[in-house]
Amino acid sequence: MENVPLIFEKSRKGKEGFKLSPLKVPEIEVSKTLGEDLLRDELDLPEVSEVDVVRHYTKLSRMNFGVDNGFYPLGSCTMKYNPKINEEIAAMSGFTELHPYAPEELSQGTLEIMYDTQNLLAEITGMDYFTLQPAAGAHGELTGILIIKKYLENKGEKRTKIIVPDSAHGTNPASANQAGFDIVNVKSDSEGLIDIEALKTVVDEDVAALMLTNPNTLGLFEKNILEISKILHDKGALLYYDGANLNAVMGIARPGDMGFDVVHLNLHKTFSTPHGGGGPGSGAVGVKAFLRDFLPKPLAAKNDEMYFLDYDIPYSIGKIHGFYGNIGVVLKAYAYIRSLGAKGLKEASEIATLNANYLLKKIEDMFDAPKDALCKHEFVVSCKNWKEEYGVRALDVAKRLLDYGFHPPTIYFPLIVDEALMIEPTETESKDTLDSFADALRKIYEEAKQTPDILKSAPHATPVRRVDEVKAAREMKLKYQG
Amino acid sequence: MRYIGHAPSQIDEMLETLGISSIESLFNDIPDNVKLNREMNLPRPLDEIELKRELLNISKKNKAADYVNFIGAGAYDHYVPAVVKALVSRSEFYTSYTPYQAERSQGTLAAIFEYQTMMARLTGMDVVNASIYDGASSLGEAILMACNIKKKNKVVFSGAIHPEYLTTAKTYGFGNGIDIVSSVYTSSCETDWKQLEKLVDDNTAAIVISMPNFFGVIEDVKQAEKIAQAKDVMLIVSTNPITLGLLKPPSDYGADIVVGEGQPLGNSLNFGGPYLGFMGTKAKYMRRMPGRIVGETVDADGKRAFVLTLQAREQHIRREKATSNICSNQALNALAATIYLAYLGKNGFRDVAYHSHANTQYFINEAKKLDHIKIINPKVFNEVVVEVNDLDKKYQTAIEHKMLPGLKLNKFYPEQKNRLLIAFTEKRTKQEIQELLKVLGVS
Amino acid sequence: MSNIPTDLKYTEEHEWIFVEDSLGKIGITDHAQEELGDVVYVELPEVGDKIVKGEPFGSVESVKAASDLFAPVSGTVVEINEALIERPELVNERPYDDGWMIVVEVEDESELDDLLTPAEYKKLVEGE
Numbered sequence A: 001m002e003n004v005p006l007i008f009e010k011s012r013k014g015k016e017g018f019k020l021s022p023l024k025v026p027e028i029e030v031s032k033t034l035g036e037d038l039l040r041d042e043l044d045l046p047e048v049s050e051v052d053v054v055r056h057y058t059k060l061s062r063m064n065f066g067v068d069n070g071f072y073p074l075g076s077c078t079m080k081y082n083p084k085i086n087e088e089i090a091a092m093s094g095f096t097e098l099h100p101y102a103p104e105e106l107s108q109g110t111l112e113i114m115y116d117t118q119n120l121l122a123e124i125t126g127m128d129y130f131t132l133q134p135a136a137g138a139h140g141e142l143t144g145i146l147i148i149k150k151y152l153e154n155k156g157e158k159r160t161k162i163i164v165p166d167s168a169h170g171t172n173p174a175s176a177n178q179a180g181f182d183i184v185n186v187k188s189d190s191e192g193l194i195d196i197e198a199l200k201t202v203v204d205e206d207v208a209a210l211m212l213t214n215p216n217t218l219g220l221f222e223k224n225i226l227e228i229s230k231i232l233h234d235k236g237a238l239l240y241y242d243g244a245n246l247n248a249v250m251g252i253a254r255p256g257d258m259g260f261d262v263v264h265l266n267l268h269k270t271f272s273t274p275h276g277g278g279g280p281g282s283g284a285v286g287v288k289a290f291l292r293d294f295l296p297k298p299l300a301a302k303n304d305e306m307y308f309l310d311y312d313i314p315y316s317i318g319k320i321h322g323f324y325g326n327i328g329v330v331l332k333a334y335a336y337i338r339s340l341g342a343k344g345l346k347e348a349s350e351i352a353t354l355n356a357n358y359l360l361k362k363i364e365d366m367f368d369a370p371k372d373a374l375c376k377h378e379f380v381v382s383c384k385n386w387k388e389e390y391g392v393r394a395l396d397v398a399k400r401l402l403d404y405g406f407h408p409p410t411i412y413f414p415l416i417v418d419e420a421l422m423i424e425p426t427e428t429e430s431k432d433t434l435d436s437f438a439d440a441l442r443k444i445y446e447e448a449k450q451t452p453d454i455l456k457s458a459p460h461a462t463p464v465r466r467v468d469e470v471k472a473a474r475e476m477k478l479k480y481q482g
Numbered sequence B: 001m002r003y004i005g006h007a008p009s010q011i012d013e014m015l016e017t018l019g020i021s022s023i024e025s026l027f028n029d030i031p032d033n034v035k036l037n038r039e040m041n042l043p044r045p046l047d048e049i050e051l052k053r054e055l056l057n058i059s060k061k062n063k064a065a066d067y068v069n070f071i072g073a074g075a076y077d078h079y080v081p082a083v084v085k086a087l088v089s090r091s092e093f094y095t096s097y098t099p100y101q102a103e104r105s106q107g108t109l110a111a112i113f114e115y116q117t118m119m120a121r122l123t124g125m126d127v128v129n130a131s132i133y134d135g136a137s138s139l140g141e142a143i144l145m146a147c148n149i150k151k152k153n154k155v156v157f158s159g160a161i162h163p164e165y166l167t168t169a170k171t172y173g174f175g176n177g178i179d180i181v182s183s184v185y186t187s188s189c190e191t192d193w194k195q196l197e198k199l200v201d202d203n204t205a206a207i208v209i210s211m212p213n214f215f216g217v218i219e220d221v222k223q224a225e226k227i228a229q230a231k232d233v234m235l236i237v238s239t240n241p242i243t244l245g246l247l248k249p250p251s252d253y254g255a256d257i258v259v260g261e262g263q264p265l266g267n268s269l270n271f272g273g274p275y276l277g278f279m280g281t282k283a284k285y286m287r288r289m290p291g292r293i294v295g296e297t298v299d300a301d302g303k304r305a306f307v308l309t310l311q312a313r314e315q316h317i318r319r320e321k322a323t324s325n326i327c328s329n330q331a332l333n334a335l336a337a338t339i340y341l342a343y344l345g346k347n348g349f350r351d352v353a354y355h356s357h358a359n360t361q362y363f364i365n366e367a368k369k370l371d372h373i374k375i376i377n378p379k380v381f382n383e384v385v386v387e388v389n390d391l392d393k394k395y396q397t398a399i400e401h402k403m404l405p406g407l408k409l410n411k412f413y414p415e416q417k418n419r420l421l422i423a424f425t426e427k428r429t430k431q432e433i434q435e436l437l438k439v440l441g442v443s
Numbered sequence C: 001m002s003n004i005p006t007d008l009k010y011t012e013e014h015e016w017i018f019v020e021d022s023l024g025k026i027g028i029t030d031h032a033q034e035e036l037g038d039v040v041y042v043e044l045p046e047v048g049d050k051i052v053k054g055e056p057f058g059s060v061e062s063v064k065a066a067s068d069l070f071a072p073v074s075g076t077v078v079e080i081n082e083a084l085i086e087r088p089e090l091v092n093e094r095p096y097d098d099g100w101m102i103v104v105e106v107e108d109e110s111e112l113d114d115l116l117t118p119a120e121y122k123k124l125v126e127g128e
Helices: A030-038 A049-060 A084-090 A108-125 A137-154 A173-178 A197-203 A223-236 A289-294 A327-366 A384-390 A394-403 A433-449 A451-456 A469-475 B008-018 B023-027 B048-060 B082-088 B105-124 B137-150 B161-175 B193-199 B221-231 B241-245 B283-288 B315-321 B331-368 B391-400 B432-442 C029-037 C109-114 C118-126
Strands: A128-133 A161-165 A181-186 A207-212 A238-243 A262-267 A283-286 A299-302 A307-310 A379-382 A418-425 B152-157 B179-182 B204-211 B234-239 B257-261 B277-281 B294-298 B304-308 B372-375 B383-388 B417-424 C014-022 C023-028 C039-043 C056-062 C066-070 C076-082 C104-108
Touching: A030 B331, A030 C029, A049 B082, A049 B105, A049 B331, A084 A327, A084 B048, A108 A128, A108 A262, A108 A283, A108 A299, A108 A307, A108 A327, A108 B048, A128 A289, A128 A433, A137 A173, A137 A207, A137 A238, A137 A262, A137 A283, A137 A289, A137 B161, A137 B241, A173 A181, A173 A207, A173 B315, A197 A223, A207 A223, A223 A238, A283 A289, A327 A379, A327 A418, A327 A433, A327 B048, A384 A433, A384 A469, A394 A418, A394 A433, A394 A451, A394 B105, A433 A451, A433 B008, A469 B193, A469 B294, B008 B023, B082 B331, B105 B241, B105 B277, B105 B331, B137 B152, B137 B161, B137 B204, B137 B234, B137 B257, B137 B277, B137 B283, B152 B161, B161 B179, B193 B221, B221 B234, B221 B391, B221 C056, B234 B241, B234 C056, B241 B331, B277 B283, B283 B304, B331 B372, B331 B383, B331 B432, B372 B432, B391 B417, B391 B432, C014 C109, C104 C109
Parallel strands: A161 A181, A161 A207, A207 A238, A238 A262, B152 B179, B152 B204, B204 B234, B234 B257
Antiparallel strands: A128 A283, A262 A283, A299 A307, A379 A418, B257 B277, B294 B304, B372 B383, B383 B417, C014 C023, C023 C104, C039 C056, C056 C066, C076 C104
């Protein structure tokens, strides 16, 4: 093993990669045009050749693990296969070379894609209007909650609270807080669903909305959703849908029909756009018609002659992104929807759910897990018994899975489950892959019993061994100092 | 079956393992009255050949994509080298998730660490995060950060900030009742420092300037530094990173937070996104900064490795007490920026800045010789405001010549009639600039 | 079993306080540091700041968690443990000694009566 390399260490004085030909226009004296006192003395960037750059980043890429490398059952993240044709389409120069302020009549292609995508997403979710402006799921949450805030203010209501279940993604309370609301937690019942009685006690005239994902983070469908919706709406509060888990229910049930007023979708999850190592994503937000006038500006629209950007949104929250959102990502989601159509999307949800239930069945005997439970596209098991009996934690299991060539599941989430492994196989994985993952877990289970130290010191077969997070947090080396 | 992993017989085997006869029964927990019970109304599925043909046809409706582009205003037509495109297309990078499992994510982590380093050097800031959604939203996050640090709820903007950044910042401020006021700009398209100073009161957390400003003008940044110091408010600077190839880093004039649009660094125009917002600050504010950060550490063998750090600020740990709700970055765009900066290197990057600036100066000097183009303020970097007679007609002529001559300023400023904001990158040739002069310079 | 010194008073949020001559020295308990894991950062108030009983006066972070620090009593901060800036691990190593956090001038010593005795705190920890 060696140190992970950095480009700075390849730098040698005088090496060049990219080089422009000499200027065709007259040379200038920047000290005159910009002013001597505004010029910088030194800019310390690497001096490397083109080959150095290509080799270095190729080497770094090989230290990564993506969906193309193997199974990536990261719960709540929907790491499905990212179709190659979508990449090719998004790279077409007609899309990539278009300036956001180019005249609309010369930008009809992208405007058409935006307009169509808004409508396709509305049909898939049962909502009326969509904005594509938010750049990620959390960005969509913030947008959605600000829309609710503006709507209530416009009605003259000063509601101060947002209810969030204890199983919710951490972004939910953080987004609500960023929108200026106080957070009220509501607990889950013994089945893992929202405790209806507990909910009733916290819903009052100060509540602006409940944020909910359905199926929830345990992979369970909130079957009382219509009653939940009524409890909220009877008190004048709204219902917000965190679309992180939409991959379970496309074509089967729609948030709009469940009573949700605002939804955000993660196009990088359900609609197959790649995660890019942590972004770019797209967090499109859909609303019922009564909230249309509060959406961010502009929306893609169409009149008799052409597509255009509609800025006529009377009570708009404003803008949440400098331009119109991550349009390059939207394109890939659009291509995905056009590839699959209604039947294909429904089938994706069906197979995703089949895969999760099958995998759960294959491994449930090893874990603290509700037996014979029906999950949707993902499920949660607990390594509590591994910890108590063998002193092995969820983290150790995750690290050991890396040695077997799998990306581990999400660990320690949701917070209401001890030593949680949250597993989401997705529909693009084959039975063979699921079987080999289950086999690997079983081998690791045996190792936990026989040779637990192998787990505790894992991983062993990765580009680097277990990293010291405490040292990183205490020393805070956040840039190269060499 | 598109993108499904199983053979049909395997689906049957799986159902058997589960002891059920159909996939539908897996959805028995969903009450009938919330089920859709009809097929979604979507266009029929396309095979790959049909899809590619259709999307290629749609892409061709974006006629502007082929035009010679003089529009800037926050998104710039710099050249994206083949090296950048090839390397970010490696699927180990683009099909991975957030690098939570550090041992198998060193590629992304090391690249972000390099990004943080290069952007810190460019901006002069002590610490830079792994990136935010785009330039406008990074400014939105910056005002929230400043208000949290100062425990105040007003921010004063220069009147020469990108108008859509101002709108975005107001949306970010709306949630927590932050008051955003904007000063005017002068007739020479500069910040009106006197008025800006007057707007700063005891409740003000920060002032925000853009350098160069929205109109391309090099601001008198010493004024900003003076006001920030005198009034004990934070100075937030929004900047175009390409200009930092020649200009002093904002740290030199007292910036507390530097933000900006990273698109010019190796990212295509893409009709406004995906881009990346960068954000840097001083060491003392590090823990108040939103967004991911990568730190250096060692692995169990004592070898250098990288890992996400300072996570206790973030939403997955602090929930509603987090510094921000953000839980991603624009990782792939930041990777493109990193490779771009590494590949261009010290001299190449300076050259791109210099050529962009020289092209701008050439245009200004030639325009001065013509009667019908008025340069509003020549003290600019890569973008300049001009006033011409019959703008609409000339704009149309340019379009007929397959040229986008700039941004009509009346889009944002009704009072700025007959004015164009024109941007120049290293891609623009002498001939293209001459053609633009010809179109705008006719009587 | 974690260490619970008998000469201290405790909060339900796992802070301890030792009072002498109206000065109260405050830190977090052995149990609390164990639960948090390796402490990487401690955020403390400034000398001269007022703290209010039951309200947060700072926070302590490990890699995977962050917890607010709650004031056992009201008072004015007269000293903070500067050593924790460079060496937050002192909180793990010696939570009742070098790992102390602040000293306050106690406003009202009767507030101490509401705090847990070592026996009560022991019961609380065992019940968790």
